[in-house]
Amino acid sequence: MSNKRMLIGLIAVIVAVGAWTQVNGLTLKKRDGTPPVPTATASAEPSPQPTASEPPQDARVIASLPNRTIATNDLGIAVVTNAESTLVLANKKRNLPADYEPSDLVIPNVPFAFSDNSPKKQLRQVAADALESLFAAAKEDSIDLKVVSGYRSYKTQQSLFAYYVSKHGEEAAARFSAHAGQSEHQTGLALDVSSASVGYGLEESYGETLEGKWLVAHAAEHGFIIRYPKDKEDITGYSYEPWHIRYVGTDVAKQVMDKGITLEEFFDAVAVSAGKSAGNTAK
Ligand SMILES: [Zn+2]
Incomplete structure (x- = not known):
């Protein structure tokens, strides 16, 4: 291939990639113009500093504060910059990138409540390792969990939400999906x-069952929180x-569950103690 041809080919690739990025709206702009902060690896558990009084929040928690982990994409959508962090906060105000797929699934x-290989x-x-330890502990207490x-990929969620909207209307669908x-x-x-006690269904009454209460306790x-409390x-x-649990690591999970708060409130409290305003509720 001649140099001229190679150059033309290279330009074509650059133009194509540029156009694709524009179309998909995936280019991220950090609000303050600085490059995104690299996130910690998922497996690294925070090691709390032993101090006499209230210990300082782990650097990883500070780096995950909502106002430090958000950017606006080309479509004007607020997208998180730390999708791969175990402390990522995703909600109705904080989208995961459309192209985000975890690399270590x-x-x-x-045990699963279904048999197909989905x-x-x-x-x-x-999260899988932590879940195995959670389920082993449940089994020891004769608690049946599946x-x-x-x-769920972005595309699967897209179809699922569309299905619920067609069945219940957008407003109702948005409350539970x-x-x-x-x-x-x-x-x-x-x-x-x-659990079998509710026919492996996802319903509010699960919180009143033996298994639902065991889960809260x-x-x-094992590093999980009840993400959407009453x-x-x-x-x-x-x-x-009461059936939706989220892995955040034992350190943060214990703080959230002991205080009976949400992940949003946890970060708000950290931001306040760090002397910063987060404004991260999902209202
Ligand atoms: Zn769920």
């Missing part, structure tokens, strides 16, 4: 669990979901 060795069996490695749904990009299931860190010991819809944007 695996199938946890736990992609929704998958979770990110760190996974109903784990990872997420627009594509706004579902935690896309992170590979969240999943729905249920023990989820944090009476917090104005903060999380979603109605009570």
Whole structure:
């Protein structure tokens, strides 16, 4: 191939990639013009500094503060810049990138409420390991838990939401289902669990069952939180979901569950103590 041909080819590729990026609206602009902050690896658990009084929040938590992890894309949509962090905050105000797919999805060795080999069996490695330990602890306490749904891609969420809208209308659908990009299931860190006591259904009464109560009491010991607690819809944007758990690591999970707060409130409190305003509720 001649140099001239190679040059023409190269220019064509650059133009094509540029056009594709424009069309998909994927170019991210950090609001303050600085390059995105690299996020910590998923497997790195925070190591709290032992101090006499209130310990300082781990640097990883500070780096994950909502006002430090958001950018506006070409379509004017607020998109998180730390999708691969175990502390990513995704909600109705904070979209996951449409092209975000976790790179370390695996199938946890736990019971599922369905038999087909669906992609929704998958979770990110760190969440899958934690789930295996959660389910082992449940089994020891004679608590029956099964996974109903784990990872969901952007495209799957898109179809699911469209289906709910066609069935219930947009307003009702938005209270219990997420627009594509706004579902935690896309992170590979969240999943729905249920039990035989409610026919492996996803319903509010699950919170009153033995298994639902066990989950509230023990989820944090394995790094999970009940992501959408009761009476917090104005903060999380979603109605009570006692079946939806989210991996954040034991350190943050214990703080969230001990205080009976949401992930949004946790970050708000960290931001206040760090002397910063976050403004990160999903109202
Ligand atoms: Zn869920």
